[in-house]
Amino acid sequence: MSEEKEPLNFLEQIIEEDIKKGMDPQRLRFRFPPEPNGYLHIGHTKAIGISFGLGEKYNAPVNLRFDDTNPAKEEQEYVDAIKKDIAWLGYTWENELYSSNYFQQLYDWAVLMIKNGKAYIDSQTSEEMREQKGTPTQVGSNSPYRNRTVDENLDLFTRMKVGEFDEGTHVLRAKIDMEDPNMLMRDPLMYRILKKSHHRTGNDWCIYPMYDWTHGESDYIEQISHSLCSLEFKPHRKLYNWFRDEVYTYAKEDYPAIPNQTEFARLNLSYTIMSKRKLLQLVEEGVVNGWDDPRMPTISGLRRRGYTPEAIRKFIKTVGVAKRENVIDVSLLEFCVREDLNKKANRVMAVMNPVKLVITNYPKGKEEFFEAGNNPEDKNSGNHQVPFSSELFIEREDFKEEASGKFFRLTLGSEVRLKNGYIIKGESVVKDGDGTTSEIRCTYDLDSLSGSGTEASTRKVKGTLHWVSIKHAIKAEVRVYDRLFNDEAPDSHKDKTFMDFVNPNSLKVTEAFLEPSLASAKPGDSFQFQRLGYFNVDNDSTPEYLVFNKTVGLRDSWAKKKPIQNNQKQRNPQQEKQRPPIEAIKQLGKKYTNLPAEKQARVRATIQELAKDVKYEDLEPLFGTAAKKAGTRIATMITLGVLLANGLENTQEVLDFINTASEDKNELLVEEAKALLQ
RNA sequence: UGGCCCAUGGUGUAACUGGCAACACGUCUGUUUUUGGUAUAGAAGAGUCUAGGUUCGAGCCCUAGUGGGCCAACCA
Numbered sequence: 001m002s003e004e005k006e007p008l009n010f011l012e013q014i015i016e017e018d019i020k021k022g023m024d025p026q027r028l029r030f031r032f033p034p035e036p037n038g039y040l041h042i043g044h045t046k047a048i049g050i051s052f053g054l055g056e057k058y059n060a061p062v063n064l065r066f067d068d069t070n071p072a073k074e075e076q077e078y079v080d081a082i083k084k085d086i087a088w089l090g091y092t093w094e095n096e097l098y099s100s101n102y103f104q105q106l107y108d109w110a111v112l113m114i115k116n117g118k119a120y121i122d123s124q125t126s127e128e129m130r131e132q133k134g135t136p137t138q139v140g141s142n143s144p145y146r147n148r149t150v151d152e153n154l155d156l157f158t159r160m161k162v163g164e165f166d167e168g169t170h171v172l173r174a175k176i177d178m179e180d181p182n183m184l185m186r187d188p189l190m191y192r193i194l195k196k197s198h199h200r201t202g203n204d205w206c207i208y209p210m211y212d213w214t215h216g217e218s219d220y221i222e223q224i225s226h227s228l229c230s231l232e233f234k235p236h237r238k239l240y241n242w243f244r245d246e247v248y249t250y251a252k253e254d255y256p257a258i259p260n261q262t263e264f265a266r267l268n269l270s271y272t273i274m275s276k277r278k279l280l281q282l283v284e285e286g287v288v289n290g291w292d293d294p295r296m297p298t299i300s301g302l303r304r305r306g307y308t309p310e311a312i313r314k315f316i317k318t319v320g321v322a323k324r325e326n327v328i329d330v331s332l333l334e335f336c337v338r339e340d341l342n343k344k345a346n347r348v349m350a351v352m353n354p355v356k357l358v359i360t361n362y363p364k365g366k367e368e369f370f371e372a373g374n375n376p377e378d379k380n381s382g383n384h385q386v387p388f389s390s391e392l393f394i395e396r397e398d399f400k401e402e403a404s405g406k407f408f409r410l411t412l413g414s415e416v417r418l419k420n421g422y423i424i425k426g427e428s429v430v431k432d433g434d435g436t437t438s439e440i441r442c443t444y445d446l447d448s449l450s451g452s453g454t455e456a457s458t459r460k461v462k463g464t465l466h467w468v469s470i471k472h473a474i475k476a477e478v479r480v481y482d483r484l485f486n487d488e489a490p491d492s493h494k495d496k497t498f499m500d501f502v503n504p505n506s507l508k509v510t511e512a513f514l515e516p517s518l519a520s521a522k523p524g525d526s527f528q529f530q531r532l533g534y535f536n537v538d539n540d541s542t543p544e545y546l547v548f549n550k551t552v553g554l555r556d557s558w559a560k561k562k563p564i565q566n567n568q569k570q571r572n573p574q575q576e577k578q579r580p581p582i583e584a585i586k587q588l589g590k591k592y593t594n595l596p597a598e599k600q601a602r603v604r605a606t607i608q609e610l611a612k613d614v615k616y617e618d619l620e621p622l623f624g625t626a627a628k629k630a631g632t633r634i635a636t637m638i639t640l641g642v643l644l645a646n647g648l649e650n651t652q653e654v655l656d657f658i659n660t661a662s663e664d665k666n667e668l669l670v671e672e673a674k675a676l677l678q
Numbered sequence: 679u680g681g682c683c684c685a686u687g688g689u690g691u692a693a694c695u696g697g698c699a700a701c702a703c704g705u706c707u708g709u710u711u712u713u714g715g716u717a718u719a720g721a722a723g724a725g726u727c728u729a730g731g732u733u734c735g736a737g738c739c740c741u742a743g744u745g746g747g748c749c750a751a752c753c754a
Contacts, residue, residue, distance in 0.1 A: 007691090007692055007693075007694080007701095008694090009691085009692095033754090034754095035753085035754050037753090037754080067754065069753090069754080070753060070754075072753090073753075073754090126751085126752055129752085130750070130751090133750055134750070135680090135749095135750050136680060136681070136748095136749055136750060137679050137680045137681085137750095138679080138680080138750090139680090140750090167752080168752065171752055180681090181680055181681040181682085181749095182681065182682075182749075183681090183749060183750055184749075186750090189751095189752060191752085192752035193752080194752080208752095210752075210753085210754090211753070211754050212754095214754095215754080231683070231684090231747080231748070232747090232748060232749085233748095233754090234682065234683060234748070234749090235681085235682065235683095235748070235749050236749095237682095238682095263683085265684085265747095270689085276754095318690080318691085318702060318703075319690060319691075319702095320690065320691040320692085320702095321691085322684095322690090322691070323683070323684060324683090324684050324685065324746095324747090325684070325685095325746075325747060326689085326690060326691090327689075327690090328689070328690060328703095329688090329689050329690080329703070329704070331689090331703065331704065332689080332690075332702085332703050332704085335702090335703060335704090336703095338715090338716095342715075342716060347713075347715095376711095376713085376715095376716075377716065377717095408714060409714090417712050418712090419712060419713070420712075421712090423712095450712060451712090457712095458712095460712090461712085463712090463713095463714075464711095464712045464713065464714095465713095466713075528713085528715085530713050530715090531713045531714085531715075532713090533715095554713075554714090554715045554716095555714095555715065555716090556714070556715085557714060557715090558714040559714085561714090579727090579744070579745065580744070580745095582728095582744095583727080583728065583743085583744055583745080586727090586728050586729075586744090587727065587728065589728095590727095590728075590729095591725085594725085621729080621743095622729080624729090624730085625729075625730090626729090626730075629729085632728085632729080
């Protein structure tokens with residue numbers, strides 16, 4: 001048994017180390033803590049995959065905990081949607097929990113903190129408190145209420161709880177350190193007064209706990225071992241630990257285990273946005289038709305679009321986990337669906353942009369039925385029947401009167417196979433008034449029927465077309481989607497918002513003609529429309545009129561060749577230019593000696609160009625470059641040459657540098673140095 | 679003016695406790711094919727941001743620089 005050792009990601013490494021250090025693997029426990037204020041999106045899928053994936057790997061329980069501490073934003077609708085999405089992805093949670101379950105416990109602990117002098121009531125306005133808080137680069141100052149007595153604090157807190165005060169008049173704050181470089185430690189809020197009804201606790205509470213206080217202690221109560229979250233929570237860790245360590249002193253008998261937070265980089269997808277707030281805006285402003293619009297990166301949108309849980313899980317597995325910011329190319333997601341659907345989806349024929357094809361030597365009125373394989377990837381998938389007649393639709397793009405040899409489709413005088421049917425030959429065209437082709441006339445080869453076993457049936461022809469018999473075809477709506485945004489990173493621009501990049505053509509609705517076997521398709525069913533892509537039946541479908549969504553197209557190496565490609569690299573030159581020129585020069589220099597002569601000349605010119613903006617002070621430190629780093633010294637020398645030419649005076653340091661270099665064993669360096677000596 | 683995090687082919691992730699950079703997607707070829715799909719064979723593409731240091735040896739360790747990200751909601 002050769003156990004392929006899959007490399008562990010950094011989270012797994014941490015867990016393995018904890019186990020090695022003596023932690024009981026039975027104590028492993030994870031959680032996924034969404035706030036029910038929006039729908040889950042593909043980004044959450046990563047967090048879900050990580051925590052639930054770890055649960056599966058280590059056979060440990062994973063709680064689904066709704067972080068519902070803000071009654072103003074949270075709703076039952078979102079709770080239901082989130083549960084549905086996670087279940088659909090194929091994960092099972094150990095317990096369905098709510099932070100609001102712990103409101104009483106949290107309150108009791110807060111009282112203990114007050115009694116221990118670790119928390120106090122502040123009665124200033126939020127503006128006043130914000131000013132005292134300082135800035136990231138400036139320390140804060142203490143609140144005038146910071147030294148209230150325990151009794152006074154207790155009294156006020158109790159009255160806050162029973163609703164004696166208005167919103168915004170008092171808050172409970174932890175007493176930590178207003179000068180801590182980490183702003184979260186500057187006496188963070190623990191409770192605020194909110195006279196709102198909560199989706200679970202109704203009107204029981206007038207005060208609600210804040211995230212930091214609630215989240216960490218919920219982990220603690222649930223005895224979570226590893227609390228995983230995204231990078232932006234890194235600064236919260238210090239506070240997480242502070243609260244945790246304080247509460248531990250009150251509760252270690254009941255809750256002996258201490259959770260630890262670890263952060264990972266969240267998922268970003270090119271051409272999409274990943275903020276619940278912004279997605280909500282798209283919904284509310286009607287840019288899309290709801291959270292489950294197939295253009296949305298939400299799980300419900302992807303599901304409706306025809307993505308499968310398997311594809312999404314594969315995707316998440318493939319992108320991996322680390323701590324650096326990343327942007328994943330949508331093409332990877334698309335690859336994952338295609339890979340999955342290729343194995344599962346039955347092949348059928350549909351014509352989206354039809355043109356009439358008449359087979360002139362096929363008996364008018366005759367019909368036959370061809371056998372069509374359901375899925376060549378799956379031998380057990382069986383066949384279905386497709387009706388044929390003398391009048392068909394084919395795709396308009398599949399015909400050209402004449403074309404180069406690289407065009408593998410129908411032209412006048414050339415032969416082509418009708419998928420699962422006969423070989424036909426283009427004979428003539430009929431055009432309407434404005435010159436567009438209204439009908440193509442062709443002849444067929446009777447002996448060439450697919451699968452008939454005749455010699456003619458195995459003839460090789462240039463290409464194969466999909467088609468549909470006009471008489472038998474059923475009509476259906478097909479919704480074709482393009483990316484929702486035209487920009488790779490729609491929400492990363494200074495002077496524009498993501499709304500400025502909304503693609504006005506992200507949805508195209510057309511009517512297509514389908515082979516009749518599709519009449520019995522049910523919402524959710526996925527098919528491959530031969531040569532076109534993967535499509536699934538939308539919930540808007542009725543038995544009388546089907547509606548399809550295009551999930552994703554087939555890989556198309558023909559389409560790629562047609563347009564003159566100019567979406568080449570376009571690396572962000574902006575970023576390159578922002579680097580100080582001396583940095584760019586150093587980097588170029590490092591590789592200089594390995595370059596072929598031709599490239600060297602180009603790099604040399606680049607260095608000279610960059611050198612124009614280099615100051616002597618920036619260059620001088622490089623004179624001390626180690627002898628073995630010839631490349632860097634050459635680059636330094638080239639740069640120096642430019643500075644000298646522009647009037648730099650020859651100092652002793654400059655002369656020493658040049659002289660030493662002129663005696664080096666690297667010829668290129670010597671050459672550059674000697675050039676400067678003359 | 680502060681603190682914390684990050685830096686490996688175009689993208690993402692690897693490289694076990696230092697030992698001549700691998701995998702996937704993407705790109706490009708060839709073969710097969712009744713889907714210009716799939717499959718299959720192969721290629722190009724980074725010498726690991728820069729400099730200094732430790733070491734026989736560094737992508738991995740140390741220091742500094744550079745670049746990027748995060749941190750001032752009674753949001754989570």
